[in-house]
Amino acid sequence: MSVSINPTSLHPQPLSHQGRGEENPNPIRVGVLGFGGLGQAAARVLAPKREMILVAAADQKGYAYAAAGLDPDASIATYQAQGSLGYLESAGTLSSQSIQDLIEQANPVDGYFLALPNLPNTFMASVAQQFIQSGWRGVLVDAMKRTSAVQQMLALSEELQAAGITYMTGCGATPGLLTAAAALAAQSYSEIHSVKITFGVGIANWEAYRATIREDIAHLPGYDVERARGMSDREVEALLDETNGILTLENMEHADDVMLELAGIVERDRVTVGGVVDTRNPKKPLSTNVQVTGRTFEGKISTHTFTLGDETSMAANVCGPAFGYLKAGVALHRRGIYGLFTAAEVMPQFVK
Template identity: 80%
Template sequence: MIVDKINSPIKVGVLGFGGLGQAAAKVLTPKGEMSWVAAADKQGYAYDPTGLNSDAVIKSYHQQGSVGYLEPNGVLSSHSIQDLLANKQVDGYFLALPNLPNTFMADVAQQFIKSGWQGVLVDALKRTSAVEQLLELQTELQQAGITYLTGCGATPGLLTAAAAVAAQSYGEIHSVKITFGVGIANWEAYRATIREDIAHMPEYDVETARAMTDEEVSALLDKTNGIIALENMEHADDIMLELAGICSRDRVTVGGVVDTRNPQKPLSTNVQITGRTFEGKISTHTFTLGDETSMAANVCGPAFGYLKAGIALQRRGMSGLFTAAEIMPQFVR
């Protein structure tokens, strides 16, 4: 896909203003091709067509609990997404929202469809079942004129796309193994993300993790010394690679370690793609992320790269649902 020339900045909104939402605002600040104009959380939204100031919005959120308190551009609302969509000009949104319950992202997508808004949506969904729910909305998204790119974070996302590219060396893919290491100094900066990880632990599920109080999460992390170790996760990398024709989902495995008390990664994040070449040789490609790149950098950067790609698709009249394994992200300058 030829990179479109950006004549005026893409107006971008961020829905959800927890750890990822705040990181997204910081990622957008130096970008000339994108202008951050909208943000929303449970209690309100902020909108400025000339661009929001990330420091001011983050300060407002930390001090008063919502971006809706921002002066003079904040509005308190219990229907923040609906109100923001009503009459604000935004080209695309990054859905930095916790997918708790597991139907939440599909519910948000339906809200966009019903609103009559047309533009680009990008999410960083994790679970296979959540992506399956979005697949059921393909026709509705297309008819609504919405270009939706799903699974566009780190994994699924960056590592899934790397696997799709690396697979080209082979005639047959035997396995795709994704292993991630995440280090954060304080779990409370990423409450929703940590709860989603807990939901993958044995004896836990989405509803259990969602219902946990902060005190209960802290008590669990005390028992594990701050470590969350995960194996054979329900991760949408599998369905994305299957949809892209790379391999069947049963050949894809995802697991990793999250250290909630140390910003250093407990292990290097990587994807290993093993297959057979046309000469009959068995080999493995390994793509490893630099340990210095944070979870936020590896999620938000690709998300906006895919949002830019989504804008290019929409300008060509292409709407509907796409995944990170189908579309190349475009670097946002």
């Protein structure tokens, strides 16, 4: 992590805290890059919020911008029917370089959630570089999984700082929500022995989350990022037929390890992540949890377990934290604090 602090703004105006039912005259203007299953869920999560408004979104073939806010239902319907937000009436623009064009339009956007597939493994870092080179200043949040991908963002830390960008990385469910829970649970102990994250994901149809499922396949024995990226939909379906729709993942390359190590909590080799994904059933195959085992100052060995409710979906557990971290990032950015932060370093702020 590296930060730049503007000493003239150490006493900022706090983010507004409207009471229930009151309108927020200055909501945080949010953009979502990527409009697959996760991006569409993000639009739905933002719809009832008062403190944030979705003003921009982009997919591979186009983008949409509306200063007064994008209609999530119309945006999703247009994308599903025509394959791109570029066809959205009055707000859409077709483009083969949608992210770059959206950034260069200089439309007011306070922060972007990068709901993008990190395939290839260098993709998210390349998107961050586009923002750096454009001169845009604001907050970026990702929900990346792989340790190596987050390490690429760490390498960009000084450039992000110099560009006036506050970047929050690894801010989904895991890494993200569960990493932050582990960081908090660790406070009971004098020494951390292990952090074990186990997740269960249930989705009715893998095609709604194609990129996410391909990223999971990349963690299977005999597969890697490039092989998973190159698989056709038919090949993915054939693999899922072989496993009855179940993906069992063990000892994954998950950035929870490097994030907890950077936060000074535990060495990365004591962090393990694995889980089960059911691509044909919305019910979770097992409960998602994190177990933190350590020794207290009295010499007692104990384990804290934090378990997510089975009723919460993958999308809820990714998008909610992502926007909570985006709000926290905006608060930092308004104080003149720029650079790279992880979900284990900053507490998310609840978005009303």
